[in-house]
Amino acid sequence: METPPQKLPKTFAVKSFGCQMNVYDGERMAELMTGEGLTPADAADADLVVLNTCHIREKATEKVFSDIGRMRKDRAGRGAAAPMIAVAGCVAQAEGEEIVRRAKVDVVVGPQAYHNLPKLVAQAAAGAAPVDTDMPVQSKFGALPARRKVGPTAFLTVQEGCDKFCTYCVVPYTRGAEVSRPFAAIVDEAKALVDAGAREITLLGQNVNAWRDGDERGLHDLIRALDKIPGLARIRYTTSHPNDMAQGLIDAHRDVESLMPFLHLPVQAGNDRILKAMNRSHTRDSYLRLLDRIRAARPDIALSGDFIVGFPGETDAEFADTLSLVDAVGYAQAFSFKYSPRPGTPAADMTGHVPAQVMDERLQRLQAALNRDQHAFNQASVGRSCDVLIERRGKLPGQMLGKSPWLQSVHLTGDHAIGDLVPVTLTHAGPNSLSAEPALSFAA
Structure with missing residues (x-):
């Protein structure tokens, strides 16, 4: 599809939706465009707007079209020029040319090809409407610029794609097969992130604990190597699959001080x-036994999880089993969703789809139990001494916000700088955050 030539953009904005990996990808696309001389701007005024999309939930595609229409309408209402629009991420991968046909956007680029964004933008300015949804064998990461400046916390993608083929999930189709980045490249990027200001790094992957360096090294070996980087105080990783929770990784939670207990x-x-029916490779019992092993290695670990209610055919009794598992585990945090049929997945063609009102009622009951346990975990933390990594300023004068080792939001007052690790005593717990007072010293 050809469009009239237009000026190369001078300003840009990236709007990322969905998971942490999309946040990471959005940051890298922003670095690419900055390297091309473009200036970051608000999405309402930028010459180029990149919508970095997520395809996990139902109607994600329609939301993209709605966002594009609203953006154009807002610009027209202000008498402003229409922006160049690039659709990136998993919706771009799934829909491809259809987005150009329906929404007449300028660029469509999938999550494995976004390193080509500057070239695609230049092609769009020349009148083309390029679509790049290739999944090349050669990694995109080698084409990305070096990390220059980050906050005290940073994401680092180490693994992409999924080979598990859960029947409800589109990730294997939009992100491709499981691929691990090379060990040396990850260590180099981690060092660059620390040099750029990071004190905490979260390792990312669709199945991050499936990361492998050939047959020799697993994620636990990578974590032990990153632990040796001077200035890196904290390491986290997400999202994990129970099937890939190797004993070496469990042992790392016991042995590696910088690996957070979450x-x-x-x-x-x-x-x-x-x-x-979901094609999960674990059972209820194997999952609970795995948690027992993890807690034996790290007794203070905070556990988080994901839940789907209303999977096709789920009965009231089967949903009750999910509630009883929640009671048995006591999650510190969790994410829960109503089943959302995704085109092309096996579950979308299953019979016995649960009525919407039943899913709504189940989700409310599940979330009530999860919120109860999160509040209980926070309340049990009162009196604990720990370090809080200061991430930003709060709304009140002198207030600072940060995270505990257990990924709880903590607010405190005092003369602290962003990036400081502040010894505190946790003093008050709410449902979603805690208060703390600085401590001169504490015993871990």
């Missing part, structure tokens, strides 16, 4: 028949 380990459901 683990996001999605279970999705508490009933074995539903787990099998």
Whole structure:
């Protein structure tokens, strides 16, 4: 599709939706465009707007078209020029040329090809409407610029794609097969992030604990190597699959001080028949036994999970098994969703889809239980001494906000700088955050 030539953009904005990996990809696209001489701007005024999309939930595609229409209408209402629009991410991968046809956007680029964004923008300015949804064998990461400046916390993608083919999930189709980045490249980028200001790095992957360096090294070996980087105080990782939770990684939680006592380990459901229908490779019992091993290695670990309610065919009794699993685990945090059929996935063609009102009621009950346990975990933390990594200023005078080792939001007052690791005592717990007072010293 050809459009009239237009000026190369001078300003840009990247709007990322969805998971942490999309946040990481959005940051890298911003660095690419900055390297081309473009200046960051607000999305309402930028010459180029990149919509970095997520395709996990139902109607994600329609939301993209709605966002594009609203953006253009707002610009027209202000008498402003229409922006060049690039659709990136998983919706771009899934829809491809259809986005150009329906929304007449300027660029479509998938998550494995966004390193080509500057070239695609130049082609769009010349009158083309390029679509790049290739999944090349050669990694995109080698084409990305060096990290120059980051905040005290930073994301670092180490693994992409998924080979698990859960029946509800589009990730294998939009992100491709599991691929691990090379060990040396990850260590180099981690060092660059620390040099650029990071004190905490979160390792990212669709199945991050499936990261491998050939047959020799797993994620635990990578974590032990990163632990040796001077200035890197904290390491986290997400998202994990129970099937890839190797003993070496469990041992790392026991041995590596910089590896934070927090683990996001999605279970999705508490009933074995539903787990099998989802093509999850664990059972309720194997998941609980795995958690026992993890807690034996790191007794203070905070657990997080993902849940889907209303999977096709789920009965009231099977949903009750999910509630009882929540009661058994006591999650510090969790994410829960109504089942959302994704075109092209096996579950979308299953019979027995649960009525919307039933899913709504189940989700409310599940979230009430999860919120109860999160508040209980926070309340049990009162009196603990720990370090808080200051991430930003709060709304009140002198207030600073940061994270505990257990990924709890903590606010405190005092003369602290962003990036400081402040010894505190946790003094008050709310449902979603805690208050703390600085401490001169503490015993871990």
